Amino acid sequence: MSETDARSYTVRLELVDEPGELLRALEPIADNGGNLLSIFHERGNLTPRGRIPVEVDLEATPGKFDDIVEALREAGVNVIQAGAERYSEELTVVIVGHLVETDLSDTLQRFQECGGASVADLSLSAPAGTGDVSSARLRLVASEGRSERALSTLRGVAAEKDLRVIEPLTEGSA
Amino acid sequence: MRLAVVGAGAVGASVVELAGEYDHEIVALADSSSAAVDDSGLDAASVLDRKRDSGRVGDADPADALEADYDVLVEATPTTLGDAEPGFSHLRRALERDRHVVLANKGPVAERYGEVRSLEADSRGSVLFEATVGGAIPVLSxxxxxxxxxxxxxxxxxxxxxxxxxxxxxxxxxxxxxxxxxxxxxxxxxxxxxxxxxxxxxxxxxxxxxxxxxxxxxxxxxxxxxxxxxxxxxxxxxxxxxxxxxxxxxxxxxxxxxxxxxxxxxxxxxxxxxxxxxxxxxxxxxxxxxxxxGAGGPETASAVLADVGRLPPLE
Known part of the structure; x- marks a missing residue:
């Protein structure tokens, strides 16, 4: 896919419940060459900060999409999540070892910081207690083309903490 | 074809047992301490009975099998790491004599592939090794x-x-x-x-x-x-x-x-x-x-014998 091809993106915004707020949020999208596909205004729902979540589906080239996100932030609109959701890559891995003793939250945090991926889901199984070998299944969401980098970060952190990583088989992987 | 089989474990024994069904003849069989050699063809049942009863396949020296009048050497000794011996030397001797080699032993092609290919290039014989990957599954072919x-x-x-x-x-x-x-x-x-x-x-x-x-x-x-x-x-x-x-x-x-x-x-x-x-x-x-x-005597032997069937006639 070339840089000039438009793709679908989902942007999740937080709006203050005041008149004109929605229009203010949509203008930067149109002004920067984005094509609005749908707007889901969840009026009955509030974010933890008491604001209204709005989900906007739009089409734009990757370059213009970056401009849109920047323009939204400049306009003071809080962008919770922005990305080519439909093109993101999901992978599941199982890690095995002394997960708890080697600080699982540190493992996950370091992984998120430099892997270009986020941990969407975690299941821990420690049948012999947290002091023994346990296993965790992680569902990771990486942006497009970042899966390999995410895995390599995970391998690095795991090697340092003497954990085993059971990686998924990915298409064309080596 | 006339086969010499080196290695009388599950695979070697199955090759001896099944060769007749494929219209091949066994002229030599060696295990680690003994050999049976007969230019007019060994009787599969009696040589395998002897191995089972006495632990030896015959009265000859294992080295005699390598010098027998065969077309194809079937190398079925256990896989060894590093120098892949003695399998590699068995293969070299056969190629030097311009005979074919069929491997069930992974060592020579996993550890010394370049040398195997260059010995083959200087020989009228060929080397095939279907049985080394995935047993009965025809992967390499x-x-x-x-x-x-x-x-x-x-x-x-x-x-x-x-x-x-x-x-x-x-x-x-x-x-x-x-x-x-x-x-x-x-x-x-x-x-x-x-x-x-x-x-x-x-x-x-x-x-x-x-x-x-x-x-x-x-x-x-x-x-x-x-x-x-x-x-x-x-x-x-x-x-x-x-x-x-x-x-x-x-x-x-x-x-x-x-x-x-x-x-x-x-x-x-x-x-x-x-x-x-x-x-x-x-x-x-x-x-x-x-x-x-992927394993088993008759299964792996079927891959060995399929390789034998693929070999060109020796001039």
Whole structure:
């Protein structure tokens, strides 16, 4: 896919419940060459900060999409999540070892910081207690083309903490 | 063809037993301490009876088998690491005599592939080794038939490791328990290191890499991780998500890698028990899956005898 091809993106915004707020949020999208596909205004729902979540589906080239996100932030609109959701890559891995003793939250945090991926889901199984070998299944969401980098970060952190990583088989992987 | 078989274990004995069905003749059989040589052809039943009763195949010296009047040397001694001896010397002697070699022993083509190919180039004989990868599964001949169109290969190439992983997943049992069970059933050896540490699968992948890339890979070029002491909790977590763990060997982008991987339960690669499977990626025909028995005397012998049938006549 070339840089000039438009793709679908989902942007999740937080709006203050005041008149004109929605229009203010949509203008930067149109002004920067984005094509609005749908707007889901969840009026009955509030974010933890008491604001209204709005989900906007739009089409734009990757370059213009970056401009849109920047323009939204400049306009003071809080962008919770922005990305080519439909093109993101999901992978599941199982890690095995002394997960708890080697600080699982540190493992996950370091992984998120430099892997270009986020941990969407975690299941821990420690049948012999947290002091023994346990296993965790992680569902990771990486942006497009970042899966390999995410895995390599995970391998690095795991090697340092003497954990085993059971990686998924990915298409064309080596 | 006239065959000399070196190595009288499960595979060598099965080659001797089945050769007649393929219209081949056995003129020599050697084990590690003895040999039987008869230019007019050995009687399979009597030589195997003798091996079973006395532990020896005949009164001759093992070296005599290598000098017998054969067309094809079937090398079926155990795979050894490092210098791949004595298999490599057996192969060299046969090629120097301008005879063909069919290998069931992985050592020479996993550890000294470049040397094997250069000895072959100087000989009127050829070397084939279908039996070294995936037992009865026609992997190398399929790759050969596809004329350079195979871009990558992956698969399950060790039945013992696969048996352990599939039993652990199916029964929710621990590694040690299932390993002991596999040993009782004769699926795992008393010393299972070679299988559970991934070495055996890695040797097969190294052979695949040598064939795919026409290069001299050896065991140290492979990134190898085994399945020993994998906790049952890892398999349970995988199962909750519709996946399972398999010891997968991969040859792609010039790299050889063996390790436990997550595979969807419905994936063709999720074969159970001692089954093996090889998946080939091709340039024009997508993905091919070939599965079957990856070990066993008659199974491996069938691959050896298929190779014998592929050999050109010696002038």
């Amino acid at each position: 399929t790759i050969d038939d596809l004329n350079g169109q195979v871009t990558a290969a992956r698969g399950i190439l060790n039945g013992t490791a696969n048996f352990i992983l599939s039993r652990m997943a199916a029964e929710g049992l621990g590694y040690e328990h299932v390993l002991a069970e596999a040993q009782d059933l004769g699926v795992a050896e008393a010393d299972p290191t070679f299988d559970v540490e991934g070495t055996d699968a890695a040797l097969k992948c190294v052979i695949l890499a040598n064939v795919l890339y026409d290069d001299s890979y050896a065991l140290e070029d492979a990134d190898v991780e085994g399945i020993a002491d994998l906790p049952g909790s890892a398999l349970e977590l995988a199962a909750e998500d519709g996946r399972t763990v398999r010891l997968i060997g991969e040859v792609a982008d010039g790299a050889v890698r063996v390790g436990p991987r997550l595979v969807p339960e419905t994936d063709p690669l999720s074969v159970s028990g001692t089954q093996n499977i090889v998946q080939l990626e091709t340039s024009h025909a997508g993905r091919l899956n070939i599965s079957g028995r």
